[in-house]
Amino acid sequence: MGSQGGFGQSKEFLDLIKSIGESRSKSEEDRIVLSEIETLRRRLSDPDIPKRKIKEYIVRLVYVEMLGHDASFGHIYAVKMTHDDNLLSKRTGYLAVTLFLNEDHDLIILIVNTIQKDLRSDNYLVVCAALTAVCRLINEETIPAVLPQVVELLGHPKEAVRKKAIMALHRFYQKSPGTVSHLVSNFRKKLCDNDPGVMGATLCPLFDLITTDVNSYKDLVISFVSILKQVAERRLPKTYDYHQMPAPFIQIKLLKILALLGSGDKQASEKMYTVVGDVFRKCDTTSNIGNAVLYECICCVSCIYPNTKLLEAAAESIAKFLKSDSHNLKYMGIDALGRLIKTSPDIAEQHQLAVIDCLEDPDDTLKRKTFELLYKMTKSSNVEVIVDRMIDYMISINDNHYKTEIASRCVELAEQFAPSNQWFIQTMNRVFEHAGDLVNIKVAHNLMRLIAEGFGEDDETADSQLRSSAVESYLRIMSEPKLPSVFLQVICWVLGEYGTADGKYSASYISGRLCDVAEAYSSDETVKAYAITALMKLHAFEMAAGRKIDMLPECQCLIEELSASHSTDLQQRAYELQSLVSLDRRAVESVMPADASCEDIEVDKELSFLDKHIQGAIEKGAQPYIPESERSGSLNISNLSIRDQPEVSTHSLRFEAYELPKPVAQPKPSIPQASSTELVPVPEPSYSRESTYAVPVPTVSSSVSGSTELKLRLDGVQKKWGKPTYGSSSTPDMPSQKSENGLSRNDDSSISMSRPQSSLDYRKPSVEITPEKQRLAASLFGASSKTERRTTSTHKAVRSTGQVAEKTQVAKPVDPPIAKATPVQPPPDLLDLGEPISTSSAPEVDPFKQLECLLDQSESASASSHTADNSSKLPDIMSLYSGMPTSGQTSGAVGPISVNGDHLVSPSEVGVIATPAGTSGPVQFSKGPNLKDALNKDARVRQMGVTPTSQNPNLFKDLLG
């Protein structure tokens, strides 16, 4: 066979491979590759490289890139090699180009011409090579250049070409469905190709097409069913068999397609029941591939319109998977359970022990899969246990990707099924504490809204209880180091709103804590902004309640620090707080009404409250406001312009707004907060936003939703309310108060804005559930149906006594099998059993002896293993070998296998090929020659100077059992 001819490669190449193979560390490998790059650079720049050498250089370039180094200097040579007349060189050239370049690379354009030429070649292998390259190198722009030829090749006499042409078309469809939309009918046609290879390949594009548009392909259900039936009946050539399963990969693809077509379609599904049932029955449950097909059957059954018989069969298979010792099968079982649970929710109950077992398994993959299952079967009765478990797991892992996922799942479940608000808040606290920076900010807004809105309309005491408990928990958590920013924002907001509401904590205590937070997280501006706004609220509430409150020294410090802050937002807030403190009680009360976060704010878009003022100004001779559409410039200082008519003409550009407030307000500093706010430069971002829209009133609302959504900053709102403030400074308190009012609320308003009312189930009475909690904690599965409670009552009794009891109870029946699993687990890699031994004895042992002892090992191992799995596996593979030579010879003589002209879809014409009936492969016999080969090869390798020394265990001992 191919490799036995002395390799035919140069000494230099062999040396390179040898040194790469023997390098002990990454740095050593890097050194080799770097010097190789230099060599290649020199060699390739030589104007006349011998033709037979260039291919080898290109392969060496492939090595360089594969080992992580840049070889872009040589890409052009790979492109050149695609012109080569020698097929092997040409194909290697195409291969190298596909490995080096992506389809949008500049050099690709040089290849399109070559591809076009090769597609016209008489040699079908050249055409195949070109089509393979087409699949990797043609982008949307170059599709038209090759499309006609590819379509023509769909009718090529060679099935290999047809197959690749189909796949090229599939690629075009993936890249740009529009360009080939008129050609998709070809896929339907090729489904009936009389070569099974072409038919099998066609399933790939059809799968994609059906995924996007099921309804146009319903007519093919009969064809797919009939193909699957024939495949299952072993009508395909024997070369498609794999471990005695007839064409399992084609079966799997067909089952996937049927699942799509039958989903929610009773009529279509009914046509499939028989054949899916057949496949179910015919699956060999002792081999991996049999189980793979079985799993696909379960997926199909759970997708299509339910059929009791099939569901039973599926449940039975799942039970087998879960009971298996193999972790792989358990994994598949858990996954399948998650799929089937949608149609038959009761099925999980019988497997609860297995599921809990998988949940406790140290294998992370299995654990995650189980959490996925739990996520799917969560209901209000078991949400507490499940979410608790999820959070525990979330805390224990480091993988941020998965942490984010599981955190958002926790939040989703908690929002959906929370039995009580109390629990919800506690759960959220935990999620925030450990993954706060990973969850969506909306979750934080939701939590604040929940605390603000409470249970709902009538139950005020429960609401305040909820808030008190939230405040209490936050005061406790606050002292923990390094809390996520989002969580701190929530904490600050809640403390500001409700910190003093129940009178348990004094305002100065809460203020102190808030100042601590602002100090501890001094680099986080958002947190500081939340903290200072919370301080403002605290002071306002105290003043409104008529209590005297002294500004704490640290609070004073904070205000001073922030009024000099680089952040205009922080400055603004600091000044606001300062001015608020100097207001009288009545003013404060209306500026910051207590517990008003849920009140709706009516936005007076017409600014009608200014009417009187405008009227007065016009009477005094001011020019009336000119709507924007009637102006030429992008004037956007409407309010100001009305007041100050000389400005209108001089300042046609908005930018002057920075200076404008000063002349207006400074002469009238009667209202302190107005003058203080105006000192704050208006944040630029909101200005630029306004300039883009350039529409005075709508801008306001759009900037509000825009900025608050993200940051809960005041910027956007600031503008909205800020400007009228300046403008109305000459008028009595009313408008300015209103603006302050708006400021105080913007957090709240943004919360309700950021998310419309969702259909969350917060309002469940928590009292009824509490007694059940303990029982629930004992079982994830309990409390869902009476029948199941009866059957599981024994377990439950044990488990409800505690987790430990549960574990022992659970572990006992399953643990021993796990231990036993060790020998059974890797049945296909039987020879691996010998591996550890050979490595341990490696240093001294001669590799020849090693090979021999390896063989002994594996044979004795296989002989001694009594497991059904092993014993059936062995003849299985052997039969494959015994079957191979014959089929190989025939195919070699006749050329690529043709299916005796079989038309797949019409079963009558198909020539039936006898199944490889229970071939009892002579194990030792077929092993013999293999061993000899191995030894020969080893000797040859040594001759060439490549010494597979014992300390270099790179040599494959043997791949197959």
Next chain:
Amino acid sequence: MTIRFVLMVNKQGQTRLAQYYEYLTLEERRALEGEIVRKCLARTEQQCSFVEHRNYKVVYRRYASLFFLVGVDNDENELAILEFIHLLVETMDHHFGNVCELDIMFHLEKAHFMLEEMVMNGCIVETSKSNILTPIQLME
């Protein structure tokens, strides 16, 4: 697209073959190979042959000193991919005769050709050994 990449990596974490079905830059490949190889090497024989990595799954199988890793979409049939790996190994074994790591190293392009015959556009297109090997044998 179901298969995203096929990797062959030895016990020391050295790449022996890499084929990506979606374009990644050299740095991305390097990082990805490092990460998943570390993940897979750390696992024991008893654990599943599947590892979740970012938003896809890696199905891996070990043959003597060589690991075969296949990155697939999340809804792929893992067990089938596991057997696909074995089919690939059987095919290489059929061609090279008792295939070993050195065979793949010395005939990197041929190993790639086999893979090219079996997988196109990230889909398994051919599973008949003779169909896979015929064009490769004819080229010699």
